[in-house]
Amino acid sequence: MNLSQAFESMLNNIRKESPLIHHITNYVTANDSANAVLALGGSPVMADAEEEVEEMVAFASALVLNMGTLNSQRTHSILLAGKRANALGIPVILDPVGLGTTKLRQSLMAKILQEVSLTVIRGNLSEIMHLYDPSVVPRGVDSILSSGEGAEEIAKVLAQRHHCTVAITGEFDVVSNGRVTYRIGNGTSHLSKITGTGCMSSSLIGLCCASGAPPLHAALLGLSIMGISGEIAGEGLQPGEGLGSFKVRLFDAFSHFTIKDYLERGKIYEVQE
Amino acid sequence: MNLSQAFESMLNNIRKESPLIHHITNYVTANDSANAVLALGGSPVMADAEEEVEEMVAFASALVLNMGTLNSQRTHSILLAGKRANALGIPVILDPVGLGTTKLRQSLMAKILQEVSLTVIRGNLSEIMHLYDPSVVPRGVDSILSSGEGAEEIAKVLAQRHHCTVAITGEFDVVSNGRVTYRIGNGTSHLSKITGTGCMSSSLIGLCCASGAPPLHAALLGLSIMGISGEIAGEGLQPGEGLGSFKVRLFDAFSHFTIKDYLERGKIYEVQE
Amino acid sequence: MNLSQAFESMLNNIRKESPLIHHITNYVTANDSANAVLALGGSPVMADAEEEVEEMVAFASALVLNMGTLNSQRTHSILLAGKRANALGIPVILDPVGLGTTKLRQSLMAKILQEVSLTVIRGNLSEIMHLYDPSVVPRGVDSILSSGEGAEEIAKVLAQRHHCTVAITGEFDVVSNGRVTYRIGNGTSHLSKITGTGCMSSSLIGLCCASGAPPLHAALLGLSIMGISGEIAGEGLQPGEGLGSFKVRLFDAFSHFTIKDYLERGKIYEVQE
Numbered sequence: 001m002n003l004s005q006a007f008e009s010m011l012n013n014i015r016k017e018s019p020l021i022h023h024i025t026n027y028v029t030a031n032d033s034a035n036a037v038l039a040l041g042g043s044p045v046m047a048d049a050e051e052e053v054e055e056m057v058a059f060a061s062a063l064v065l066n067m068g069t070l071n072s073q074r075t076h077s078i079l080l081a082g083k084r085a086n087a088l089g090i091p092v093i094l095d096p097v098g099l100g101t102t103k104l105r106q107s108l109m110a111k112i113l114q115e116v117s118l119t120v121i122r123g124n125l126s127e128i129m130h131l132y133d134p135s136v137v138p139r140g141v142d143s144i145l146s147s148g149e150g151a152e153e154i155a156k157v158l159a160q161r162h163h164c165t166v167a168i169t170g171e172f173d174v175v176s177n178g179r180v181t182y183r184i185g186n187g188t189s190h191l192s193k194i195t196g197t198g199c200m201s202s203s204l205i206g207l208c209c210a211s212g213a214p215p216l217h218a219a220l221l222g223l224s225i226m227g228i229s230g231e232i233a234g235e236g237l238q239p240g241e242g243l244g245s246f247k248v249r250l251f252d253a254f255s256h257f258t259i260k261d262y263l264e265r266g267k268i269y270e271v272q273e
Numbered sequence: 274m275n276l277s278q279a280f281e282s283m284l285n286n287i288r289k290e291s292p293l294i295h296h297i298t299n300y301v302t303a304n305d306s307a308n309a310v311l312a313l314g315g316s317p318v319m320a321d322a323e324e325e326v327e328e329m330v331a332f333a334s335a336l337v338l339n340m341g342t343l344n345s346q347r348t349h350s351i352l353l354a355g356k357r358a359n360a361l362g363i364p365v366i367l368d369p370v371g372l373g374t375t376k377l378r379q380s381l382m383a384k385i386l387q388e389v390s391l392t393v394i395r396g397n398l399s400e401i402m403h404l405y406d407p408s409v410v411p412r413g414v415d416s417i418l419s420s421g422e423g424a425e426e427i428a429k430v431l432a433q434r435h436h437c438t439v440a441i442t443g444e445f446d447v448v449s450n451g452r453v454t455y456r457i458g459n460g461t462s463h464l465s466k467i468t469g470t471g472c473m474s475s476s477l478i479g480l481c482c483a484s485g486a487p488p489l490h491a492a493l494l495g496l497s498i499m500g501i502s503g504e505i506a507g508e509g510l511q512p513g514e515g516l517g518s519f520k521v522r523l524f525d526a527f528s529h530f531t532i533k534d535y536l537e538r539g540k541i542y543e544v545q546e
Numbered sequence: 547m548n549l550s551q552a553f554e555s556m557l558n559n560i561r562k563e564s565p566l567i568h569h570i571t572n573y574v575t576a577n578d579s580a581n582a583v584l585a586l587g588g589s590p591v592m593a594d595a596e597e598e599v600e601e602m603v604a605f606a607s608a609l610v611l612n613m614g615t616l617n618s619q620r621t622h623s624i625l626l627a628g629k630r631a632n633a634l635g636i637p638v639i640l641d642p643v644g645l646g647t648t649k650l651r652q653s654l655m656a657k658i659l660q661e662v663s664l665t666v667i668r669g670n671l672s673e674i675m676h677l678y679d680p681s682v683v684p685r686g687v688d689s690i691l692s693s694g695e696g697a698e699e700i701a702k703v704l705a706q707r708h709h710c711t712v713a714i715t716g717e718f719d720v721v722s723n724g725r726v727t728y729r730i731g732n733g734t735s736h737l738s739k740i741t742g743t744g745c746m747s748s749s750l751i752g753l754c755c756a757s758g759a760p761p762l763h764a765a766l767l768g769l770s771i772m773g774i775s776g777e778i779a780g781e782g783l784q785p786g787e788g789l790g791s792f793k794v795r796l797f798d799a800f801s802h803f804t805i806k807d808y809l810e811r812g813k814i815y816e817v818q819e
Binding site for chain 3: 324329521526527
């Protein structure tokens with residue numbers, strides 16, 4: 001089965017089953033993540049109290065953990081829900097928002113890696129670089145990249161190290177499961193000018209994981225939905241329209257997304273070693 | 274006075290008085306609820322700290338309690354504000370989000386029913402079913418309904434049991450105060466594909482209660498505003514537009530809502546026993 | 547350098563440097579504030595845990611403190627971050643949401659004034675009146691104003707008292723640094739009918755402070771961006787469009803805002819004593 005056949009089957013499954021995606025996430029973009037999941041046919045639930053996350057995750061087909069607007073209570077809930085999801089065989093997607101900025105996030109990341117088995121980690125380049133090498137300060141990112149050790153290599157090494165799929169989003173996206181590595185060429189610069197596109201990407205990957213597909217395929221489809229929908233939204237802008245309209249059109253594109261959009265626009269390339 | 278005359282008077286009162294609606298609600302849809310209340314002419318305030326909810330509710334004309342993204346602190350605040358609202362004669366609307374999923378929500382529900390006198394309870398069918406009979410598991414909902422004991426009967430029994438008005442939203446809506454029961458036929462399937470329409474419905478019922486109308490009328494008008502605005506938004510969609518545009522048009526319809534919309538489109542039927 | 551030259555330089559700096567604006571803010575409008583900052587070219591971060599705010603603010607070029615959906619944890623974080631920002635020379639903008647309603651907010655305000663040196667305070671008239679004279683109850687606002695002691699005088703006195711710039715927003719806006727006082731005549735009544743325009747105004751002032759400009763200029767530009775963008779959004783409304791479309795067009799206007807909009811529409815008048 002090639003990628004597009006796999007994607008078609010995943011999209012059909014999601015619309016048919018409407019899987020529940022449990023989020024422990026930040027309050028800045030929770031509304032956006034919920035609407036993105038709904039627009040693709042899934043069913044989102046946001047719940048982050050220590051007293052109930054273990055019960056809630058048992059209803060879910062995927063768990064999305066997001067480190068935005070972190071606090072000590074949510075830290076605890078993330079670990080509880082992650083461990084319970086592992087015990088139940090539910091895929092766990094981690095979005096390490098702001099990793100590298102504070103000790104609270106660094107310490108949670110270390111605990112997650114120790115206690116929870118992750119299915120997919122999705123972050124931007126500076127978050128993922130910090131995971132790759134915590135001693136690297138932001139200034140160091142450019143030098144490492146320009147010295148030839150690129151995002152593809154980092155994704156692959158991290159995937160092998162943590163036995164999961166790693167997705168790095170940016171000007172182009174990279175996804176690796178440690179054995180195969182892909183580069184995705186879809187997207188538009190508008191996506192970086194509204195809040196929540198990173199969080200929504202993680203939610204969409206969670207939704208795709210819930211369809212029962214291999215994590216590598218789920219990450220590729222989730223990021224393709226975001227990139228392609230962003231392109232459609234950007235191209236649809238009328239004279240005078242800006243980022244407000246772009247966001248509206250992004251959700252329009254989510255809700256109309258079909259395999260046809262991928263077939264016409266998808267830009268996934270396997271990276272040859 | 275018939276229903277449409279009552280509604281006209283309520284809508285006029287709201288736009289004239291701009292009543293303050295105190296919400297203790299979740300962070301996923303708080304922005305949507307605030308904008309829905311504003312669009313109809315009310316004045317929303319969201320405040321959920323134990324230290325201040327009793328003071329805040331004293332300024333309000335209605336209190337909306339929403340169990341989404343519940344935590345132990347908000348649990349405590351819900352009870353404090355509810356009791357204070359009762360003491361002050363301020364109507365209390367409860368939205369038991371996710372009732373039936375976790376013990377935290379079940380336990381809060383039990384405490385609310387023991388300590389707070391509710392004016393209106395609004396939920397979807399599975400939430401209300403769990404209130405009707407906590408032993409009913411989701412799978413059981415269909416069987417009970419298909420055995421003839423429908424949503425109307427459940428709303429009526431619950432309204433009598435808890436001495437309040439009960440509103441069930443879904444493909445069609447049901448409202449009962451235990452003596453009279455209505456079915457509302459407005460709405461569109463789009464409303465279930467964006468987050469927040471349930472929460473906004475509860476906020477709109479709170480807003481209508483604040484106009485001083487009987488809770489039964491307030492629930493009927495609140496749900497009619499949501500259903501009819503949803504219809505207008507859905508019919509206004511242009512080719513290529515999807516759920517992003519639908520949400521924008523929904524708020525457009527809220528802000529233009531008048532009694533004329535109800536007169537042209539309202540579908541409220543009294544259920545005959 | 548006149549105001550418009552100063553503004554042009556500030557707008558250019560923001561788009562060039564993309565300064566990080568650290569927010570400790572409420573969950574109702576956090577998404578709106580983040581998108582407003584992004585649309586103008588800044589980089590928002592929302593983080594409110596006591597464990598990390600001191601580290602986070604060190605990365606920022608401005609700190610925006612907002613008292614909406616206050617709780618005891620966020621109260622503590624506001625003080626920690628404010629003091630750290632002072633130590634680092636980072637401008638601090640305070641939005642005293644709901645000041646005058648509860649003791650929690652009054653007590654936090656007192657502590658902030660004692661422990662944190664503020665750069666700009668922005669509030670609506672009743673919040674600022676309470677700061678001016680805590681014994682004034684809302685009913686008293688009108689009498690004081692009608693007795694001739696207007697918003698300009700209040701802004702000026704408060705600016706002198708707290709050694710900062712004070713901005714009052716409403717039907718018209720007033721900004722004073724205690725020596726010079728301005729009145730801004732831009733805006734539209736639509737801005738008061740969606741949630742978040744006050745919070746976004748404070749975020750935009752923070753963004754303008756981050757450009758290194760004098761706080762007086764930053765407050766004037768921040769409020770001019772909001773008022774002028776509101777005018778453009780309101781004028782762009784098509785037949786049938788309402789508050790949903792207005793909000794979309796507001797963000798469109800933010801993302802297209804240039805000095806040309808100010809030159810064509812700006813209405814800043816110095817108040818003569």
